[in-house]
Amino acid sequence: ILNVEQSPQSLHVQEGDSTNFTCSFPSSNFYALHWYRWETAKSPEALFVMTLNGDEKKKGRISATLNTKEGYSYLYIKGSQPEDSATYLCAFLGGGSYIPTFGRGTSLIVHP
């Protein structure tokens, strides 16, 4: 079983704050790293699929970076809004397998 860690486990911020969280994964045999946004009572929705070291992806106020050599990815949210409140999941594909290993997620709550 591959070790995929997300930190922090939960985060409370005020509307307008910028925030970031981390996904750590094995640095060898990398294939891809996914980020998902998971709202309560809904299903996870794909945000980014990242495959190359140094990748930077952006969607609106949300962006992500990838460092495959050291085994981490950062997700950034600029100017958080209450509608950004969700759990953010990362999924690592690698280690000789194309089956993803999901982290346990970072729960973000943005207070108005």
Added chain:
Amino acid sequence: NAGVTQTPKFQVLKTGQSMTLQCAQDMNHEYMSWYRQDPGMGLRLIHYSVGAGITDQGEVPNGYNVSRSTTEDFPLRLLSAAPSQTSVYFCASRGNGYTFGSGTRLTVV
């Protein structure tokens, strides 16, 4: 496009009953999978399939069966439900990233 259609959304079973959770996708994805989500445990893989006629076990396969007779459908069968199978179940297919179904909240009493 419907994406991944998962039914039912809610189900209550008695211990020992059997049932099938349905999953269908219209994106022609070869890879499909079933996960369960429990508090504090994250998503755990039950079974997966890399194409029609091919299935394999994931992390927590006991008590579940799957089949993949077509590319579109990947049903999950609970053979004899147990309270430990109370969970939220998600079906997912993989294209560029995973597309998840809307989930099934199953309670076994």
